Amino acid sequence: MAQGKVSTMPPSSRRSTPVIKDVAQLAGVSVPTVSRYLNGTAKVSAEKREKIAQAIKLLDYKPSFVARALANKEMDSVTLLTSLSNYWATTEVNSGAEHAARDRGFLFGVTSLDGISDDEIESTINRVLSANPAGVIVSESDEIAIQVMRQIPKSVPMVLVGGSRGDAPYQVMPSxxxxxxxxxxxxxxxxxxxxxxxxxxxxxxxxxxxxxxxxxxxxxxxxxxxxxxxxxxxxxxxxxxxxxxxxxxxxxxxxxxxxxxxxxxxxxxxxxxxxxxxxxxxxxxxxxxxxxxxxxxxxxxQNFVELGAAAFEMLYAQIEAKRAGEPLPEPECRIIEGRLVVRESTAAPHPRR
Structure with missing residues (x-):
């Protein structure tokens, strides 16, 4: 087999729907190597990456989301918990986080905290965590969101959007x-x-x-x-x-x-x-x-879309480190700056008529 190329001959045990074992056989690598390539949990050499990519294309292989979740003990998904979910700023933050998640191959979900009582906080968190998300983003806009954040297990990667500086180890704030x-x-x-x-x-x-x-x-x-x-x-x-x-x-x-x-x-x-x-x-x-x-x-x-995207990327860095068994990134509080836009509704004061 030429270096950097894979055989165009299908595996002898070709299934109607290819699985990860077929990709490994066609690429001439191990199943764990293909898994690492798909999950991004560890470095894979350029040569092997090329072989795996070619095998995936030839087989038209579609990674199983559920299988990867079982392997990782968690889903390739993140959940954003937020109150004031119908506010324009909230939808912009959600949009930025969702697009960033999609670019990384992650599913993105939103759980609204609007109207929940103190007694419902624990059950809400349990429902979110029962789906085994890889991480959680909490958008702080009221006391309920703060209580939710404090009850999320420390083992779950988390980023806080908003709040006071220092409310969480990983935090993204608007200016x-x-x-x-x-x-x-x-x-x-x-x-x-x-x-x-x-x-x-x-x-x-x-x-x-x-x-x-x-x-x-x-x-x-x-x-x-x-x-x-x-x-x-x-x-x-x-x-x-x-x-x-x-x-x-x-x-x-x-x-x-x-x-x-x-x-x-x-x-x-x-x-x-x-x-x-x-x-x-x-x-x-x-x-x-x-x-x-x-x-x-x-x-x-205010660039709320950038705020959401930055929150996901900060979360993703934690997820990658956790899956690779590496130390988590240093705690960080990132400020997303805005800018003044001057238009005709303001002017120097004039005497009233």
Missing amino acids: EREGGRVITEYLLGLGHRNVVHVHRAEGPNNNTRTLGWRDAMKAAGIQAVEAYQIGVDLEESVELGRRLAHEDGVTAVFAGNDETAIALIKGLRDEGARVPDDVSVAGYNDQTFSRMWDPPLTSYS
Whole structure:
């Protein structure tokens, strides 16, 4: 047999559906070598990799997902546990993690924590782990997610998305607090002295947009007024916008997300306030519709897709090390930076008409 080539003759015991033994026989290598090639658990020489790849192609071999799971004692799959599963940011994180998992040949599943009680946490974790996933990603947005994370066995590779720095050994964080600070500093830099902040409920951590707003106001020597917390019903934000239109000294509003910003603009306009002539409004997340709004919305762009992809890659590094019997990677907290996107909804303050 020529070096780097495999025989085109099929194995003598050719089955209608080829199995891993057929691949090994045709490639002239052992079954464990083929298994290592498929699982990526150890290095296989370039020559053997080429032979195995050719044999797989000639036989049209399809690796058995279940068989590999039995060999590894776990499935080539990962599960992401998340609350606020219907939020845009959550779906973007999920999308990034799923695409990264698919690129590595892993199945990806999402388990929603929305609405579960403290009593249901253990049974939820048990259901997830009963499928023998290779690892778990937890997306932190509330206290339930934190409780779930703390109950996952340490033997299971895990990555935390969000939370406070140091909440988990392996962690990927968006630049939430930094983004809140940057966008507030931008508004202050335009000359506004009272940047009002409106936000929804935020996670129990020290990496929130509201804390970034406070950081910027404090650094500027401005006594920050209490932020307005609103719910998911956008009518609340519309009504708040109507009230803010009549408050003295309000020339700039930093909304914690783009939907809230647009609802506030509607409320301001209902009362005759012009945006940005009378009141500047900035949002957060830079969703697609932000650039198409009238006026186009200044916002802070968060790359949530990259956040999800980074979380999976950090998890995959743990999975590979565990399967190869090697030391786990050093603990890491990776920050995914965002950027300020300036559009026409913000401007320097002008006297009210």
